Amino acid sequence: MSKAGAQAAAPPWDDASISAIRRDMLRFARMQLRDSGAAEDMVQEALMAAMRSAKSFAGRSAFKTWMFAILRNKIVDHIRASSREICSSDLVGSSDLDAGLEEFDVLFKQGGHWNPDDRPATWSDPEAAFEQDAFWQVFDLCMNKLPEHIARVYTMRELLELETAEICAELGITPNNCFVILHRARLGLRECLENRWFQGESR
Amino acid sequence: MKMMNCKDATRLMSERYERTLSLRERLALKVHTAMCRGCSNYGLHLDVLRLAARRLREGCEGGER
Numbered sequence A: 001m002s003k004a005g006a007q008a009a010a011p012p013w014d015d016a017s018i019s020a021i022r023r024d025m026l027r028f029a030r031m032q033l034r035d036s037g038a039a040e041d042m043v044q045e046a047l048m049a050a051m052r053s054a055k056s057f058a059g060r061s062a063f064k065t066w067m068f069a070i071l072r073n074k075i076v077d078h079i080r081a082s083s084r085e086i087c088s089s090d091l092v093g094s095s096d097l098d099a100g101l102e103e104f105d106v107l108f109k110q111g112g113h114w115n116p117d118d119r120p121a122t123w124s125d126p127e128a129a130f131e132q133d134a135f136w137q138v139f140d141l142c143m144n145k146l147p148e149h150i151a152r153v154y155t156m157r158e159l160l161e162l163e164t165a166e167i168c169a170e171l172g173i174t175p176n177n178c179f180v181i182l183h184r185a186r187l188g189l190r191e192c193l194e195n196r197w198f199q200g201e202s203r
Numbered sequence B: 001m002k003m004m005n006c007k008d009a010t011r012l013m014s015e016r017y018e019r020t021l022s023l024r025e026r027l028a029l030k031v032h033t034a035m036c037r038g039c040s041n042y043g044l045h046l047d048v049l050r051l052a053a054r055r056l057r058e059g060c061e062g063g064e065r
Helices: A003-009 A015-033 A036-052 A060-091 A096-105 A126-130 A133-145 A148-158 A164-171 A175-202 B006-015 B023-035 B037-057
Strands: none
Touching (some): A015 A060, A015 A133, A126 A175, A133 B037, A175 B037
């Protein structure tokens, strides 16, 4: 292959774009692994796998989407391989589950209706928020505030797009347990985003 | 049929991403959210969380376009 040909097929490898993509990949991996070392390894492996392959891309966003698909597969493999170690002992049987429940119960009054302070307000223009890096920093922070076992199930479901049945099997929990955990994740994440982003914005 | 409260409504709004709700559940939820601004906002916010997750998955969060 001629040198010119190789260059035409090369993805945008310049340092600035790689380091920006690497930063976003790390954020994605850390949300799911909560182990900085493992997240770094996973991102490094994904970058290396991508660099070995001589694919061409129409543009930077296609390239980035492809990189994220590689990273996602690496994380799924990692979770499947290590599910026997983490599994149910972390999730069920621990008092964490109930501790998490009480925390979100305070959102509701007796009788199960919203506390006036916690009642969901109107969010103005979430799509515009998605365009701001500051929003994703808040999102990251809110994910980190979730109890670890809750965040793990949520990211498996929403970021890795695993089916609930597979998550249950991997973690050795019942479907109902899984639903309850996902519900708590959504309650907690929503509350945090409203308090730390959307509320300040609309007032 | 007992009227649904916000706690039950939010749980069902989450579960509808995971399983098909029964007709009875869907009706009760519809009646509740029609009357409850907080819960109808909650339903919209869950869709926002979904969209945000998709952005993260595809590596197209903002701050660089």
